[in-house]
Amino acid sequence: MDPAARTAAEWLRLWLDSRTGLRPRTRVGYAEHIDRYLTPYLGGVVLEELTPGLVRQAFEQIASCTTSSGERLSPTTVQRVRATLRAALNTAVSERLLPSNPARGLHLEPAVGARPVVWTDQAVAEWTHGGERPAVAVWTVAQTRAFLDFVSGHRLYALFHLMVMTGLRRGEAVGVRWEDIDLVKGTVRIARQLQTGRGGLVELAPKSAASRRMVALDHTTTGVLRRHQWHQQKEAQARGQEWNPRGFVFTGVRGGPLAPERLSRLFRKLNTESGLPPVRLHDLRHGVATLALAAGVELKVVQAMLGHASIVLTADTYASVLPEVAREAAERTAWLVLxxxxxxxxxxxxxxxxxxxxxxxxxxxxxxxxxxxx
Incomplete structure (x- = not known):
């Protein structure tokens, strides 16, 4: 087939198939951008006939699309779709299929990152009476404690406890093996993560060099993990299997690894049953940062604990603090001045x-x- 006669849809699919080194979640995201947005609005155009005007018109339509829940696409999502198109067309330029990238100069509504909103009594009341749910929300200290109390009898209590106390990403949490945990020194090494690929679960290196880290554990969390290990050994014996001391710390009922998506569904179910205001599983990570800063932990330490590559990301994301901490800061400032x-x-x-x-x-x-x- 003449390369010049390829449609944009054909090129986008060819480009994606050629990206063999992509992480599974990245590939899924690119495929969704191509199938849901780019192909319907640009796919029929011959690749070499793409112009900045056509791209602009397509993104005006994409920006008016709605999600499965009926909400309009966020500027962040539209920006990500454009990034996918730009990457694909940059490859077309490098292969001399296009003289320049028609998506390069496209101006879109700027994306504003959502910052964590604490579920204060006022926020809960507004949401209960028909208000919008925050995009990113975190529990207060009392709400976090209430959730841990609610799930204390669950077989995966140790997993939720660990995520609440350390801020591990879900893929990191389900990817931890017993060889990564030192119950004597009280540390957990983040050396891998699990993601769902085309053929099932795959083990990958952490998402960045900063994500490969050693996280300190408090004495209570170490004790929780000891009890979890004991229960896991009993489960293996009940199945007639030998417990694997190098296996995954958190598994399904039959002993297999946990898929991150399955863990998210379980968390949503438990969150609903608990009666607490809704948060995402990833919001537990945001909550850890907020609570750590509220406890007086230095920002640099929080950055290292979460595995952020830049302290700027940590500071920008967690600028919100708990109300009682804000009040204390106000009192201290007033005392200093007056x-x-x-x-x-x-x-x-x-x-x-x-x-x-x-x-x-x-x-x-x-x-x-x-x-x-x-």
Whole structure:
């Protein structure tokens, strides 16, 4: 077939098939962008006839698409679709099928990253009375404790406990093996993750160099993992199998590895049954960061714990804090500014009194016993 006669849809599929090194989730995302958005609005155009105008018209239509839940596509999703198209057309340019990339200069509505919203009493009340659910929401300390209490009898309680306390990604959590955990030193090594590929579950390296990390465990979490290990050994014996000391820490009922998507479905079910406001499984990770910062943990330490490549990402994502922490910060700021206000007021009153100025107009700060500075 003449390369110049290929349609955009044919090229996009050929391009995706040639990307053999993609991670499974990345491939699924590209395929969804191509099948759901790019092919319907650009697929019939001959590749060499693609122009910036046609691309712009297509994205005006894509931006008005709705999701399965009836919501309009977010600017972030539209940006990602454009990134897929640009990558595919960059390859076409490098192979001399196009003189330039017609998607390069496309301007879209900027994507605004969603920041975690804490499920305060006010947020819960607004959501209960028909308000919108936040895109990213985290539980308060009391809500987090209530969830752990609710799932305390579940066979995978240790998994949820570990995610709540360490902020592991779901693929990292289900990919942990017993050889990665040191129950004496209290550490867990993140050396792999599980993802669902075309042929089933696959083991992959962590998503970045920063994601390959050693996470410290508190004494309670270490004890929870010890009990989980004991129960796992009993389960293996009940199945007539020998427990594998190098196997996965968290498994299905029959001893096989857990798929990340299956874990997410289980979490949604437990979240609903608990009666707590809804959060995603990944939001437990956001909650860990928020609670750690609330506990006074330094931002750099939180970055290392979560495996972020940049501290800027950590700071930008977790700018929101728990209300009680914000109030404490406000009180500390007020104390810093006003702690000597009484002393300053008395000195100002004395000076104004000598000049005939009404001392009642001085700043009404707290009274201090400190002497005036001369």
């Amino acid at each position: 702690r000597d206000a009484g002393r300053v007021r008395r000195c100002a009153q004395a000076r104004r009194g000598r000049r005939g100025v009404d001392p009642a107009r001085a700043h009404p700060g707290p009274i201090s016993a400190a002497p005036c500075l001369r």
